[in-house]
Amino acid sequence: MPEPSIRTALPADEQELALLDRGAWSPLHAVLPAPQPPYPPFFDERHMPQDYLVAALDGRIVGYLRLVRPSALPAHAHVRQIQGLAVSDAARGRGVGRALIRAAVEEARRRGARRITLRVLGHNTPARRLYEAEGFVVEGVLPEEFLIEGKYVDDVLMGRPL
Structure with a gap:
């Protein structure tokens, strides 16, 4: 099985990333309702191509991860935050x-x-296991922070040193 190739997103990736994002939507990880037309642009002033790493298999984008500073504060400049991860069902x-x-x-x-x-949402067990396997630990829990499809869900804060 080939390894995915990883690179920084390009402006030309927008359409493919938007389709992937909509196709990967699930209440397991999303706090917003399922996307409906008209769809907003994938890239905007807060979501720039350079903020995304994309994964490709066989020349097709099959996943992305958004990596950004959590705030513009100079005192916070030493931290990066994953603010989105999606993988196509096929991959x-x-x-x-x-x-x-x-x-x-x-x-x-x-x-x-x-x-x-x-x-990460507390009920997203597959993602939590993956993050833990990659060295992330739970650093805090906001109990019942979100109401998703009629159920209260914890917001789990995870981190790791570099």
């Missing part, structure tokens, strides 16, 4: 998510970060 179980996380850790280091953090 699940092929190491795409793991490859993206490992690439994000390396990219965060390259950008001079000392820590990497993320937030």
Whole structure:
């Protein structure tokens, strides 16, 4: 099984990433309702191509991870945060998510970060297991932070040093 190739997103990836994003939507990881037309642009002033790592298999984009500073505060400049991870259904179980996380850790280091953090919904057991396997630990829990499809769901804060 080939390894996914990982690279920084390009403006030309927007359409493919938007389709992937909509196709990967699930209440397992999304706090917003399912996307409906008209769809907003994938890239905008807060979501720039350089913020995304994309994974490709056989020349097709099959996953992405958004890696950004959690705030513009100078005192927070040593931290990077994963603010989105999606893998197409067809590519699940092929190491795409793991490859993206490992690439994000390396990219965060390259950008001079000392820590990497993320937030994951408490009921998203597959993602939590993957993050834990890659060295992330639970650093806090916001109990019943979201109401998703009639159920209260915890917001789990995870992080790791670089």
